[in-house]
Amino acid sequence: MSTQKVTLRVYRGDAESGELQDYTVEVSEGMVVLDAVHQIQATQAPDLACRWNCKAGKCGSCSAEINGKPRLMCMTRMVDAIKTAEGGPILVKPMKTFPHIKDLVTDVSQNYRNNKKITPFRPAPKGPDGEWKIFQYEIDRAQEFRKCIECYLCQNVCHVLRDHHEFSFAGPRYMVRAAGLEMHPADQGDRIDQLKEELGIGYCNITKCCTEVCPEGIHITDNAIIPLKERVVDEHYDPITALFRKVFGKKAPPNPAP
Amino acid sequence: MSLPYETHEYDVLVIGAGGAGLRAAVEAAESGVKTGLVCKSLLGKAHTVMAEGGMAAALANVDTRDNWKVHFRDTMRGGKFLNNWRMAQIHAQEAPDRVRELENWGAVFDRTPDGKILQRNFGGHKYPRLAHVGDRTGLEMIRTLQDRTVEKKINVHMECTIYRLLKTDHAITGAVGYWRESGRPIVFRAKAVVLATGGIGRCFRVTSNSWEYTGDGHALAYLAGADLIDMEFMQFHPTGMVWPPSVRGILVTEGVRGEGGVLKNNKGERFMFKSIPDLYKADTADNEAEADRWLAGDKTARRVPELLTRDHVARCIVREVKEGRGSPHGGVFLDIASRRSADYIKKKLPSMYHQFKELGGIDITKEPMEVGPTAHYIMGGVRVDAETQMATIPGLFAAGEVAGGLHGANRLGGNSLSDLLVFGRRAGLGASSYAKGMKDIPQTDDGQVERIVKEMYEPFDRPSAENAFTVTSDLQTTMEANVGIARVQNELEKALQDIASLKERAKKVSVVGDCRYNPGWHQVLDLNNLLICAEALTMAALSRKESRGGHMRIDFPDSVGEEGKWNNVLRQGGEGQMVLEKQPLPEMPTELHALAHDEKAPQ
Numbered sequence: 024m025s026t027q028k029v030t031l032r033v034y035r036g037d038a039e040s041g042e043l044q045d046y047t048v049e050v051s052e053g054m055v056v057l058d059a060v061h062q063i064q065a066t067q068a069p070d071l072a073c074r075w076n077c078k079a080g081k082c083g084s085c086s087a088e089i090n091g092k093p094r095l096m097c098m099t100r101m102v103d104a105i106k107t108a109e110g111g112p113i114l115v116k117p118m119k120t121f122p123h124i125k126d127l128v129t130d131v132s133q134n135y136r137n138n139k140k141i142t143p144f145r146p147a148p149k150g151p152d153g154e155w156k157i158f159q160y161e162i163d164r165a166q167e168f169r170k171c172i173e174c175y176l177c178q179n180v181c182h183v184l185r186d187h188h189e190f191s192f193a194g195p196r197y198m199v200r201a202a203g204l205e206m207h208p209a210d211q212g213d214r215i216d217q218l219k220e221e222l223g224i225g226y227c228n229i230t231k232c233c234t235e236v237c238p239e240g241i242h243i244t245d246n247a248i249i250p251l252k253e254r255v256v257d258e259h260y261d262p263i264t265a266l267f268r269k270v271f272g273k274k275a276p277p278n279p280a281p
Numbered sequence: 282m283s284l285p286y287e288t289h290e291y292d293v294l295v296i297g298a299g300g301a302g303l304r305a306a307v308e309a310a311e312s313g314v315k316t317g318l319v320c321k322s323l324l325g326k327a328h329t330v331m332a333e334g335g336m337a338a339a340l341a342n343v344d345t346r347d348n349w350k351v352h353f354r355d356t357m358r359g360g361k362f363l364n365n366w367r368m369a370q371i372h373a374q375e376a377p378d379r380v381r382e383l384e385n386w387g388a389v390f391d392r393t394p395d396g397k398i399l400q401r402n403f404g405g406h407k408y409p410r411l412a413h414v415g416d417r418t419g420l421e422m423i424r425t426l427q428d429r430t431v432e433k434k435i436n437v438h439m440e441c442t443i444y445r446l447l448k449t450d451h452a453i454t455g456a457v458g459y460w461r462e463s464g465r466p467i468v469f470r471a472k473a474v475v476l477a478t479g480g481i482g483r484c485f486r487v488t489s490n491s492w493e494y495t496g497d498g499h500a501l502a503y504l505a506g507a508d509l510i511d512m513e514f515m516q517f518h519p520t521g522m523v524w525p526p527s528v529r530g531i532l533v534t535e536g537v538r539g540e541g542g543v544l545k546n547n548k549g550e551r552f553m554f555k556s557i558p559d560l561y562k563a564d565t566a567d568n569e570a571e572a573d574r575w576l577a578g579d580k581t582a583r584r585v586p587e588l589l590t591r592d593h594v595a596r597c598i599v600r601e602v603k604e605g606r607g608s609p610h611g612g613v614f615l616d617i618a619s620r621r622s623a624d625y626i627k628k629k630l631p632s633m634y635h636q637f638k639e640l641g642g643i644d645i646t647k648e649p650m651e652v653g654p655t656a657h658y659i660m661g662g663v664r665v666d667a668e669t670q671m672a673t674i675p676g677l678f679a680a681g682e683v684a685g686g687l688h689g690a691n692r693l694g695g696n697s698l699s700d701l702l703v704f705g706r707r708a709g710l711g712a713s714s715y716a717k718g719m720k721d722i723p724q725t726d727d728g729q730v731e732r733i734v735k736e737m738y739e740p741f742d743r744p745s746a747e748n749a750f751t752v753t754s755d756l757q758t759t760m761e762a763n764v765g766i767a768r769v770q771n772e773l774e775k776a777l778q779d780i781a782s783l784k785e786r787a788k789k790v791s792v793v794g795d796c797r798y799n800p801g802w803h804q805v806l807d808l809n810n811l812l813i814c815a816e817a818l819t820m821a822a823l824s825r826k827e828s829r830g831g832h833m834r835i836d837f838p839d840s841v842g843e844e845g846k847w848n849n850v851l852r853q854g855g856e857g858q859m860v861l862e863k864q865p866l867p868e869m870p871t872e873l874h875a876l877a878h879d880e881k882a883p884q
Binding site: 165166169 | 639800
């Protein structure tokens with residue numbers, strides 16, 4: 024097996040101060056960036072902090088910015104990182120949007136707080152046999168959203184959060200979660216007001232940056248955010264619905280049952 | 282170095298936030314006791330997310346012949362009759378309700394054409410039994426339970442590691458740990474503690490397990506004086522990735538075979554037809570034509586041999602490789618490309634498609650995968666009461682992989698996720714009713730707390746000598762070489778000697794940097810747990826002079842009837858040394874014995 028030596032330029036430091044530091048790693052076949060970080064930990068800097076769990080692209084822990092691109096370290100092969108580094112060292116930095124803790128680790132607790140704002144699953148009553156009859160075609164969309172591994176790369180690139188620090192917007196991950204519940208055929212919750220008021224869906228101006236970085240390939244903008252925006256518009260800005268709400272109270276007539 | 286500590290009080294403290302821990306916490310909280318949850322990682326990242334194939338439950342949605350008795354029989358046969366029969370019975374009886382409950386909480390399972398929860402075939406299960414979501418069932422489960430945990434407003438201490446349990450002479454009183462981020466100590470006072478910490482896979486070099494699988498719960502229980510059982514039974518999953526080297530060990534779901542994938546050697550033979558164990562001859566096709574008919578849904582045909590139990594499939598792969606019929610990188614071929622359409626594969630096995638494409642540059646819809654055994658699951662663990670999941674120390678409970686008993690000598694695929702739900706719930710209930718029987722939160726011993734806290738930071742004061750990563754790597758090397766899939770007396774003895782000297786080296790490992798988010802320090806503490814688990818595994822393996830399930834002895838290749846009548850029990854002796862005791866199996870009621878040994882499936 025041939026090995027090659029390359030330089031990894033890793034951000035080291037804490038909330039107060041930090042700097043990029045160069046490490047030489049030996050690259051073997053099939054190696055990913057997370058392997059290189061582990062090699063540095065094991066041989067050069069045991070205190071280098073990074074999060075990881077599964078090393079198979081399923082847990083969404085090892086998010087970072089590799090050569091400026093938000094990626095999972097475990098799913099980024101060194102050969103590709105060498106290519107995108109264009110002859111220079113491979114740059115590995117923590118996600119920029121979140122408060123920095125140490126080295127490659129950031130404070131993602133805002134995401135957990137956002138999650139708590141969403142009305143949980145509200146199950147419909149079961150049929151006479153104690154079961155729901157739900158067909159596959161009815162859940163294909165919800166299943167797409169439930170593929171989310173909570174890597175927060177979408178939150179990291181969302182310019183509302185990253186550049187404008189507008190945290191009234193819960194961010195793409197929570198649009199996807201809300202969509203997964205709203206489009207669940209047996210859910211009876213209503214999150215439309217919440218999406219408008221508490222989750223700030225109006226802030227998204229559908230630039231699709233989130234969709235581009237999603238390692239699960241979820242069509243965040245087209246399949247989750249836009250349909251939710253349409254529901255918000257229908258409910259709040261459609262004159263007939265608005266009149267209905269005025270006369271009969273808050274909730275418009277529900278969608279026909281599946 | 283010693284730091285001031287914060288103290289939290291709970292009726293029930295759950296350690297670990299995978300499927301079992303979350304389910305236990307939900308149950309305890311719903312029963313009205315003050316419940317706290319501690320996890321090493323962020324919430325929702327636990328090893329359960331990696332579970333792929335599904336959860337086994339006799340819902341009988343796909344084959345109406347299925348029922349709990351068949352599931353019980355399959356589990357006992359898979360475990361080579363070493364299972365705790367009562368746990369196997371409870372598991373088979375309660376799993377369907379736990380799956381439906383998960384659906385009620387928002388899980389979105391794949392569906393049958395008539396709108397029910399779809400079930401797929403899996404190794405050792407007579408009928409299609411695994412409720413699933415493509416090949417990401419674990420993620421679905423953890424997200425659903427995570428949402429439920431949030432809804433129940435359970436207090437979660439994320440990125441917090443428990444270092445020791447606290448106890449008086451006779452009962453558990455709490456736990457001591459540290460925040461990974463700040464490195465500061467944290468003390469819990471609790472009436473009951475539930476261990477749900479998963480397995481010990483990081484003892485091995487080639488493993489499907491994440492960094493968290495350092496046997497923390499096994500070690501915490503052992504050090505507190507609890508019994509461990511069946512520690513010789515490590516499951517080597519037959520299909521891990523073998524190439525490229527950096528991904529070696531990553532799991533390839535049994536679902537690939539459940540969906541029709543076949544194993545071939547370098548001569549293109551489906552070698553699984555060559556040796557079908559007697560126990561499974563009546564259930565298994567001995568020719569390709571019949572196997573294909575079974576796959577196509579012919580209920581009169583017998584099952585494909587690729588879906589024999591994991592212990593057997595892994596051994597067959599080892600044999601093919603050893604006898605020169607392996608793939609170029611020391612595995613065998615797993616072929617689904619020639620069996621199913623590209624669209625079908627992408628729909629039913631999306632993560633596998635993605636994983637091979639991204640990490641191996643292989644398109645599994647066009648070419649076969651190369652696979653080989655990988656350390657996957659420890660059947661052994663904390664010895665618990667079947668009804669309540671209480672360990673041999675009052676106030677200590679265990680559920681999921683950290684608990685022993687249900688799976689005996691070999692676990693069936695799909696029985697883990699159902700185990701997490703069934704016994705996670707029971708542990709939550711058990712801990713809650715135990716806590717309700719106590720008036721006050723027990724007092725902890727300040728001296729004990731101080732000593733433990735001091736010990737935790739002691740590695741910072743050591744002179745620079747050994748590196749924790751190097752010692753861990755050396756442990757993995759010896760375990761892989763000497764206590765792996767095929768074992769023999771002199772190699773096991775060599776491993777025990779190595780472990781003894783690694784224990785000495787572990788006392789000298791030092792730490793670079795301060796205590797804030799310092800993986801080097803975390804590794805020092807985790808290493809001690811790994812060493813305890815490695816020693817227990819090796820000692821138990823030496824003691825069992827036969828081959829059974831996940832434990833294969835080259836020097837004792839057969840299963841011996843007499844050997845199948847006891848479990849290995851390990852505990853800490855008076856001088857701190859590990860002692861082993863053989864304990865007879867609990868006696869099984871006659872009717873269940875008849876069920877388990879039934880040649881045909883019970884109606």
